[in-house]
Amino acid sequence: MSKYKIILSGGGTGGHIYPAIAIANELKSRFPNSEFLFVGAKDRMEMEKVPQAGYEIEGLWISGIQRKLTLKNLMFPFKLLASLIKARKIIKNFKPDVAIGTGGFASGPLLHVAASKKIPTLIQEQNSYAGITNKLLSKKVNKICVAYNDMERFFPKNKIIKTGNPVRQDLLEIENKTVQAKDFFKLKHGKYTLLVIGGSLGALKINELIEDKLEFFETQNTQIIWQCGKLYYQDFKFYNDLEYVQVYPFLNNMDLAYAAADVVISRAGASSVSELSIVGRPVIFIPSPNVAEDHQTKNALAIVENDAAIMIKENELDIDFENKFSQLIASQERQRKLSENIKKLALANATKEIADEVEKLLNK
Template sequence: MPETLRSVVLAGGGTGGHIEPALAFAQCLRRHYPDVRVTCLGTPKGLETQIIPARGWDLELVPAYPLPRKANLDLVRTPVRMARATKATRKVLDSVSADVVVGFGGYVSVPAYLAAWRRHTPLVIHEKDTPPGVANRMGARLTKWIALGFEHQQEAGQSGEVVGVPLRPAIAQLDREATRDEARKFFDLDPDRPTLVVTGGSQGARTLNEATFGAAAALGAAGIQVLHIYGARNDEVVAPKDTGAPYVSVPFVERMELAYAAADLLLCRGGAMTCAEIFAVGLPAVYVPYPHGNGEQRRNALPVVRAGGGMLVEDSELTVSYVENIILPLLSNSAELAKMSAAAGRYGRRDGDEALLTLVEKAVAQAGAK
């Protein structure tokens, strides 16, 4: 293992699914190497410009561009622009004397991977999706150090070492039961009522919103309270009133660990980051995979559903009637929820950041031994 890591560059941007594991890993680096220089790469238009500096991490902006669907080493619909982006990224690696580049996917990762390869800098790639994104498929041709988030990725034929997904300490260390009263007080919820938390991710999900709002009266009549995170793009939403139980609706929640602690059951999509978090904290969930794309959200949720830790419903089948006839009775069945919680917790893991660090240290040590 290296005696110390002096400078680590993290590449991952565009969406929270790329940014959050990168920042969780940054925290892990600082715990083990207090003096390490951590530099995050981003693009001017990415969500990282809002998140990374606000959390106190250094952000270097480099040009990056959308990728063609087929991954190859030249990528080359725009060879001049890609060369420019790679050159700019290499300047960043040189300026911070990078020991290693750790990539989490997204547009910004492509020039980072190419710059690391040309600079002969150790490159470690973390992938949590099935199938992997275009950037990481390309990057995997440049390094043998591939970290996977879930066992089902390996079972599906992806190459790499399963390490889990780096999670923020507030989630990785969450004790849901011990934090429940604090969490419900934080959201102005009743401490003793069965609680449904609904989230479609940072931007929301119309299907989840419409089904839950439509069932609000029935949920309230049954004594079930709701924390509904309806998404930043849905400011026109009007929350139900006078349902007979608390119904708290907000566009966004910064402290998702408290939302998880408040919940008896989560109604959500099946994004890899969401799945990693709720598996880890042992939260039962009803998964409604995003109906477009290549089916990765279904694949993310299916293993824990098969293990008894959740339920899966198609987007087209999530209706007001489904919430009233399936989800509502489940929320009234504390014994079944406890079984589901235990099953989800057995599938999850909380040490993804530490396991990834071990792999990064191996990559750096092997490069130094050459």
Template sequence: MRVIISGGGTGGHIYPGVAVAKKIKEKYSECEILFIGSENGLEKKLVPKEGFEIKLISVEGLNKKITLKTPSAVIKAFKGYFQASNIIKGFKPDIVIGTGGYVCGPVVLSAALKGIPTIIHEQNAFPGMTNKILSHFTSKIAITFKESEKYFPKNKVVFTGNPIRSQILNTNKTKSRGIWNFDNNKPLILVVGGSRGAKNINNAVSEIIPSLIQNNIQLLFVTGEQQYDEIVRKLNYKKSDKRFRGIVIEPYIFNMQDALGACDIIISRAGATILSEITALGIPAILIPSPYVANNHQEYNAMSLEQNGAAVVIKENQLKSDIFKDQILNLVNNKEMLKKMSQNSSKLAVIDASEKICKIIEELIK
């Protein structure tokens, strides 16, 4: 079997593809898998680290509104389509899978027009433009949130959940905390604003670090590579400084499974992949949906968890108020609430999504 997987831009589109690829390899060790990504996406770095080959094409997202950048984006879209077409022609896949991001548009479309079976995976409760368009061409549509079903042709939709990497499920809290020398007897908060970081979240967390230290609360603070230096300068942070005992600031964490396994509470954006990992481990969450994403889909994702008692949602415009600090301190000190949130979160978990997608693959290439 030969499989092409395409998706990228952020870790949220890449890691589900990696999870599916590893499940396929587990079941079919002789299978050949090729990733196709964009030249500017994180997939260029993340996919090879996971042990898979990747080829890159020139493509960028098309904005709904016509701007000065529109002609350039259209030209790149056509260029990306022909590059993808040539890669597909050379690799001769049995199936092509798109896991989100604008890069999978030309890849999945080219494969579908060649008569190759295709699957797209929609991770969000409110679908993006790329998948809405591709849904008319693709063979099957796998969804993470049942709320997204109404946006697609019903005869193609299969509810699978969001694929998560197997190592996420095999964490050990004591071992994970040992990586960063965290105390096992003190609460630990993990803050992650997505693979690119989130400036407003970073600034808000920086402001409350003195309160966390005062209340014996530990912090693993993942800033994103672009904002790490600014945060370190702002706080005058040094790992060896005793004033910051229990506070660890990192630009990026590749072993996210250990960060998730170590924490008692997570503060994060509401991308579909991080939410799938949160629920898989039953982690109580404070979610701050990004207001800068297409169709405000992160708010739909976050509300799905809050309505089920698994998370507290805070709007980004509330970060500068005391609401943010008060919610954190109140939650950390409320063990009964944390227990209920953890239980409710676990009820939402779908941990066999990769297996379900493998079954769709097997059906399509029989």
């Protein structure tokens, strides 16, 4: 049986970490004797989440460039140089057969070094608007797996393979878990369940919306599973005192959270959009306006244009939210239609297809 050394890098947010873990899990099932090593950014959430998934990880001293002049920006050249030196050392010691990057700060130095050493390299871009790290790497790597059409705007056309975004395997099997999920979260079976996910770090605007609308949700016979993000947990955890509200800094059992939900409120990061397409729950997207090229709005619009989700912009929440939410809850037919349509957009085999491309690189 083939035994490989596989190195993966991606992090900063769950949107980069979980695709990398999903790819690693798929490759591990194909090559169980292989060695895996992750490389992340020190002090970021991958240093906790990757070991929880059962993999070793090394940290680089790296962070992104801030949009305004700060001390962190002045430190960036030193961090980059230190990270390149450490990445070179990691590559030299581990001797990988292939290097895989899923975006985020740490993947830049690692994939740059791997490509310069002629190690086969693959990157995966989750968004409809490519991140700066992947744009810089695209000229050097062998293959680029994407989730959207028209990505030749950012990458060499001959390297692009459209696969979709990897998602956690357990999300493909939630249909028969609803009763188990409601019991797991100790939910009432006669009520609507709203799942609120603002991203792995949280979203202040969404948290403020939920806080402001708690009495409204009670009038709608709705109970709430609210992932507020660990940045905001101390501010909102006391709402656990309400019988119909459960506040979490982070949800580790996302398969059960989705299975329990009748409706989901979410940001429109690429990984969230991919997951929600696969689980097929009715969604209200509230895109973050604070991202490069407003790509979350573009991600959400790609779903809304297929009558597969509802989108409300942050600056329209005061006007639109109660009306749109109550209309959705009141109409089983509308919920069914949104579910059916979003499932049609799912690229459920993304993880396997990316692993196929990695396998081709390994067998070259």
